[in-house]
Amino acid sequence: MTLDWSILWQFRQALWSGLLTTLWISAIGIIGSTLIGVTVGCLGSLPSLLLRRLTGSYVELLRNLPMIVKLFFLYFVAGLPAIAAALLALSLHQSAYIADVTRAGIRSIARGQVDAALSLGHGWPQVFRYVLLPQVLRVVMPPMTTQYVAVVKNSAVVALIAVQDLTFETQQINVETFRGFEAATAATVLYILVALAVIGTMTWLQPRAVRR
Amino acid sequence: MSGERAQSVIWWGGVALLAVFAAERVAHLEWAAVAPSWWFLLTALGRSWLLAVIAIGVGICAAFPLALLRVYGPPGVRHAAVGVIEAVRATPELMIIFWVYFTWPYLAGNQVTAWNAALGSLSVIAAAYLAEVIRAGLYSVPAGQIEAAHSSGLSSYQSFRFVVLPQALRNMLPALIAQLVALFKTTSLVYAIGVMDFFCAVNVTKNAVFAPYALYLVLGAGYFISCFAITRVVRWFDPQYQLVE
Amino acid sequence: MRAFLLLAVFVGSILLLAVPARADPTLQTVLKRNQFIAGIVADSPPSAYVDAQGHIVGYCADVARYLAKRLGVGLQFVQVTAASRVPLLQTGRIDAEVSVTTPNKVRNEVVDFAYSYIFDNGVLVVREGSSTNLKDYMNADKVIGATQGNGFVDRWKLLSPSAKFKLFQDESDVVVALKNKDVDGYVVGNFAARRFAKSGGLAITGPWATSPDAIMVRQDDSKWRNWLDWALQRMWAEGTLQKLYVKWYGFEPDFSLGDGGQLQPRVTEIAKDNDPWHDLPAGFLDKLLGDQSYSLD
Numbered sequence: 067m068t069l070d071w072s073i074l075w076q077f078r079q080a081l082w083s084g085l086l087t088t089l090w091i092s093a094i095g096i097i098g099s100t101l102i103g104v105t106v107g108c109l110g111s112l113p114s115l116l117l118r119r120l121t122g123s124y125v126e127l128l129r130n131l132p133m134i135v136k137l138f139f140l141y142f143v144a145g146l147p148a149i150a151a152a153l154l155a156l157s158l159h160q161s162a163y164i165a166d167v168t169r170a171g172i173r174s175i176a177r178g179q180v181d182a183a184l185s186l187g188h189g190w191p192q193v194f195r196y197v198l199l200p201q202v203l204r205v206v207m208p209p210m211t212t213q214y215v216a217v218v219k220n221s222a223v224v225a226l227i228a229v230q231d232l233t234f235e236t237q238q239i240n241v242e243t244f245r246g247f248e249a250a251t252a253a254t255v256l257y258i259l260v261a262l263a264v265i266g267t268m269t270w271l272q273p274r275a276v277r278r
Numbered sequence: 279m280s281g282e283r284a285q286s287v288i289w290w291g292g293v294a295l296l297a298v299f300a301a302e303r304v305a306h307l308e309w310a311a312v313a314p315s316w317w318f319l320l321t322a323l324g325r326s327w328l329l330a331v332i333a334i335g336v337g338i339c340a341a342f343p344l345a346l347l348r349v350y351g352p353p354g355v356r357h358a359a360v361g362v363i364e365a366v367r368a369t370p371e372l373m374i375i376f377w378v379y380f381t382w383p384y385l386a387g388n389q390v391t392a393w394n395a396a397l398g399s400l401s402v403i404a405a406a407y408l409a410e411v412i413r414a415g416l417y418s419v420p421a422g423q424i425e426a427a428h429s430s431g432l433s434s435y436q437s438f439r440f441v442v443l444p445q446a447l448r449n450m451l452p453a454l455i456a457q458l459v460a461l462f463k464t465t466s467l468v469y470a471i472g473v474m475d476f477f478c479a480v481n482v483t484k485n486a487v488f489a490p491y492a493l494y495l496v497l498g499a500g501y502f503i504s505c506f507a508i509t510r511v512v513r514w515f516d517p518q519y520q521l522v523e
Numbered sequence: 524m525r526a527f528l529l530l531a532v533f534v535g536s537i538l539l540l541a542v543p544a545r546a547d548p549t550l551q552t553v554l555k556r557n558q559f560i561a562g563i564v565a566d567s568p569p570s571a572y573v574d575a576q577g578h579i580v581g582y583c584a585d586v587a588r589y590l591a592k593r594l595g596v597g598l599q600f601v602q603v604t605a606a607s608r609v610p611l612l613q614t615g616r617i618d619a620e621v622s623v624t625t626p627n628k629v630r631n632e633v634v635d636f637a638y639s640y641i642f643d644n645g646v647l648v649v650r651e652g653s654s655t656n657l658k659d660y661m662n663a664d665k666v667i668g669a670t671q672g673n674g675f676v677d678r679w680k681l682l683s684p685s686a687k688f689k690l691f692q693d694e695s696d697v698v699v700a701l702k703n704k705d706v707d708g709y710v711v712g713n714f715a716a717r718r719f720a721k722s723g724g725l726a727i728t729g730p731w732a733t734s735p736d737a738i739m740v741r742q743d744d745s746k747w748r749n750w751l752d753w754a755l756q757r758m759w760a761e762g763t764l765q766k767l768y769v770k771w772y773g774f775e776p777d778f779s780l781g782d783g784g785q786l787q788p789r790v791t792e793i794a795k796d797n798d799p800w801h802d803l804p805a806g807f808l809d810k811l812l813g814d815q816s817y818s819l820d
Contacts, residue, residue: 114285115282115285115286115289116285116288116289119285119289120289126506126509127502129456129459129505130459130501130502130504130505130506130509131498131501131502132463132466132477132497132498132501133463134497135494135497135498135501138490138494139494142490142491142494142696142699142700142703143491145703148689148705163456163460166452166453166455166456167452167453167456169452170449170452170453173452174418174449205414205417205418208410208413208414208417209410209411209414209453212367212407212410215367215368216460219370219371222370222372225692226691226692226693226696227691227696227700228668228689228690228691228700234671234690237605237606237671237672238671238690240605240606240609240672241605241671241672242629242672243629243630243632243633244609244629244630244632244633244634245609245633246606246607246608246609246610246613247380247610247613249606250373250376250377250606250610253370253373254369254370254373254377257368257369257370257373258368258369261367261368261369262368265364265367265368314575315575317576318573318575318576318577321577322577376606376607380610380614383614389616392601469604470604470606470607471607472601472602472603472604472607474577474602478602479573479577481566481693482565482566482572482573482602483573483575484693484695485565485566485567485568485572485573485693485694485695486568486572486573486574486575488695488698488718488719488721488722490695490696490698490699
């Protein structure tokens with residue numbers, strides 16, 4: 067068996083466009099899932115039974131269903147265009163995990179701290195800004211990194227509904243040329259690079275976010 | 279209290295309404311085509327469970343030392359632990375399974391069955407992710423508490439065992455549940471090396487009979503029930519969680 | 524630094540992989556192992572699929588059962604996917620892929636193929652009520668759906684160079700996309716098309732291309748490929764292949780096996796070396812052609 071790496075160079079345009087698609091789908095997925103997830107997580111931390119039940123069920127329902135089921139539902143049953151279905155499925159899927167991370171972050175802070183700050187005469191915005199946020203960020207950022215990397219990796223599922231992402235393009239190399247190992251290597255290396263970029267960004271952000 | 283009761287009534291009413299609506303739609307799916315495969319699908323779900331349980335078991339055993347090394351280990355060892363954890367977490371799970379299956383014979387010198395390769399790679403994945411969960415739990419305990427424990431005369435081991443660990447375990451619970459659920463769903467990737475897990479079984483059934491909607495529902499239901507069960511089992515270990523709920 | 528370490532480990536494992544696979548001829552390996560390991564992509568009835576009890580069935584599966592019996596060895600099926608079949612073959616995990624793989628030149632640079640043993644007619648599946656004239660779909664306005672890697676995609680491109688494709692992973696997903704008007708036509712083999720048409724709301728055009736499918740083997744393994752070619756021709760000469768065709772596809776093969784539709788002269792002569800040809804046990808053929816050929820495993 068001889069490996070022919072030039073095949074990857076030959077398909078560089080396809081790989082590049084697949085990589086770009088994966089990048090922007092992941093980026094929107096990360097933003098979307100953070101917005102939804104943090105909102106749901108905060109709502110779930112409020113002292114209301116109904117809100118707790120609603121957000122709790124949201125998390126359980128979305129977290130316990132595989133991404134492919136959501137994708138299929140949005141694309142085939144709800145009839146969204148492929149890209150919209152992909153972005154929404156990705157955002158919804160990870161938002162469940164992020165809501166949980168947020169809720170756990172808020173829960174990790176002793177109630178007494180908030181009460182103490184309030185009784186000292188600080189307003190809610192100040193309490194949130196100087197007491198809650200720094201501590202929550204400290205607890206939440208490492209698991210958020212995991213979630214963001216998961217968004218990148220879960221984005222591979224969109225190839226199932228004919229979105230031409232990195233997975234789709236590497237599979238295309240495989241089925242066209244039968245260079246399975248070369249295609250798998252390209253997929254592995256490129257996904258690792260994207261994941262490392264996400265991890266690197268978060269590692270860079272973490273001390274800056276916590277210190278302020 | 280009556281406010282709570284009203285909210286509860288609204289909640290269960292909504293759930294019941296949704297259930298009736300969903301049942302009406304679900305009844306019209308292509309069940310006749312899927313029905314003969316029920317036993318085949320069920321055994322495949324059992325196989326997924328077996329994979330998940332073994333991988334999680336091995337994973338937790340490996341994750342604890344890995345996390346402890348990452349947090350408390352000497353510099354060289356710590357970096358090695360970081361390297362292993364981050365390498366696994368940065369690589370797509372599908373690719374880990376693929377490469378374990380194909381490079382194993384060259385690294386270990388013997389052939390490996392798809393099943394063992396699946397177990398091996400899932401265990402590695404579980405170990406890396408759970409190590410991160412455990413690390414986050416250890417970090418969630420403020421350093422001041424350890425100092426306080428030390429100054430009150432507890433040894434390093436004692437302060438870890440009686441001060442850090444109990445709090446860490448409780449704090450890591452939500453992340454642990456999320457990760458176990460994610461791991462169960464990760465087992466679906468072993469179809470790539472030809473292991474007949476639940477996902478693979480649904481897929482081959484989908485290719486054998488034309489009943490896409492019913493089968494995607496079966497897929498969703500199988501994973502939902504399994505992941506839900508995992509969530510409940512883990513929560514059962516933590517009475518505090520019930521209180522918070 | 525971390526990334527560097529990671530890549531280094533990775534490149535290392537690739538280099539290990541690049542070590543040439545065992546040069547043992549597969550035929551020897553199969554006989555020594557006393558088992559024929561057949562890779563099969565079980566996603567396409569009636570050629571190869573998994574029945575409701577989990578048995579691997581279909582035309583390809585039955586051909587593999589016959590080949591193993593003639594080799595005088597046991598049979599093990601390994602379910603493979605589009606992504607894993609070639610790596611599995613190259614690393615010697617399977618001895619051959621007995622499925623519906625369409626040979627083409629670029630693929631042939633990497634693997635070898637035996638004589639084609641299935642010829643499927645390509646048709647276009649469209650929604651009921653829309654045009655069944657193929658010409659109406661050979662333009663850039665219509666979106667053509669197909670599965671990734673399907674041999675008919677390349678052929679359609681030859682006829683309609685500006686064609687727009689949407690490529691899915693599973694056949695049934697393309698059908699749902701077609702019904703949902705996300706694609707306008709589905710290029711697929713006749714066998715699959717007939718099956719999906721039964722679900723209603725679809726129409727099938729006339730055939731527009733013929734695509735062969737063949738057993739795939741490792742490259743430079745000519746003794747093994749020769750044996751498979753001989754075995755298929757002998758199967759044809761004794762009429763078993765045609766009977767299996769009828770059993771699974773419902774009609775006599777509309778092609779003839781071999782070069783230009785002719786068997787090699789003297790193909791039924793058994794050679795002294797590299798040509799195991801065991802007699803079939805009594806009742807084997809009846810079972811193979813019957814409903815429960817999976818019980819032979």
